[in-house]
Amino acid sequence: MAQTHLTRRTFLQAGISAAALIATPGLMAKMVPYRGDRTFQPDVELELRTVTDQVSILPGHKTQVQRYRARLLKGPASTLTELPDVYLGPSLNFQQGQKVRIILRNQLTEPHITHWHGLHVPQRSDGHPMYTLPAGGHYVYEFEVLNRAGTSFYHAHTHERTAEQVYHGLAGLITVTDADEHALALPSGPFEMPLVLQDRSFDANNQLRYLGHGMHDKMQGFLGDTVLVNGRPDAQFHMQSRAYRLRVLNGSNARIYKLALEDSTPLTAIGTDAGLLSQPEQRPYLVIAPGERIDLWLDLSGRELGDTLRLLSLPVPGVLPGMMGGGRGRMGGHGMDRHAGTEATITLAQFTVTERVTDSPSLPQHLVTIPKLTATDAAPIDLSLQMRPMSPSINGRSFSMTDIAQEEQVALGSMRRIRLINNASGMGPARMMAMAHPMHFHGQQFQVISRNTDAVRGDYASLKDGFLDGGWKDTVLVLPGETVEIIKPFEDFQGKFLFHCHNLEHEDLGMMRQFDVV
Ligand code: C2O
Ligand code: CU
């Protein structure tokens, strides 16, 4: 397939002079870090540092991690909230319309750049790997919070090291509030809880073990033997008998969870990737892939003192290749049945009613108004997701900082349909190459138009009723055999906006491309 190299015009629009281009052929990888704009008046200003640290995760030895540390320089004190005793970064709590400046200081001994997953921000504040900082470098991000209320997150986006840096701890939640959300009076304060799901493996000294260097492990993506929730191995919560909002983030590298309540009460979702749904939706189970978020409404009203309810991840046998027959390494070493074989039921969290209360907010029947995006004149953009031996790719291409293919050029202000085509079959000898890909798009959120699951076979079929496709999405799981059609606006900002598989090992292997919005 023909590849169009960046033209001089697109460079100019990206704010780079032609002289610099001629002088520095490798420039996209060596861009001068952005230092901010004197005329930008922030409402919120933060300093964010990446550091190495030791934290207690398991009993005994501390674990060496990489983590974010933050300091609020300006803005409401509620902007930063820390989860106690974890490697996760503090939650960044923004309000729609705020102008935010974040000064990132890379205090690791390796390169790093951070991305705000879900936020619609200009290219130079998006954490594109072209801005990767050396050890000791710093970068100034400036953006206005254009997003509606919802749950997003920030994480490392250092090309070819994203998976490892996220694995070692470089991730944290972002919440955005707006007037519509405020009017709903959803459970907040102690009644709003994050649930960040991440799987990890530990050695005998409690140190994190990442993948071996085998290509097979990378192609499959990292699967740990212990699932941590909010960075802890035994998530147990004391609850009142009332309704809660749970902001669930799948912050795992590759693991897909099939969420369900142990007593078979249906799950009620009120929000998805970066926004509230138009109305609550119930499902017997919900699938959450890496990079996705689901806001749950958990109603414990009417439950008795001492009642417990567990949030489970149901078995997903055969869905994660190479894990058939269970996990590797230490199984179930840390409380309950938290080991991570794909045929096991995993307890994610246990909620115990320790206080009876009589009033509880009731579930709003209408949440927010979501305009339905409709089709466009331009032909759909087809993106074919392929697992070739040694290289997962998109339309046969791997990531390049500079190449922009024909179908990757889109006009500013346009609305495009995009077909995500996963042709791999889940059966037969091709099975090891058949994987589900959680496809993520930087920039503005999209809507899912349709899902063709007719050709989804085998174990993967056990996931297909658990998708939450309504509302605004930025990450969507595409099963083997499936074609998912989405519609996405490209407004506000010109520049390079990445799209990639959020199986982070796939991303690092190059299953990433970019749109050039011109
Ligand atoms: Cu959460 Cu480009 O990623
Ligand atoms: Cu993103």
Ligand code: CU
């Ligand atoms: Cu993938």
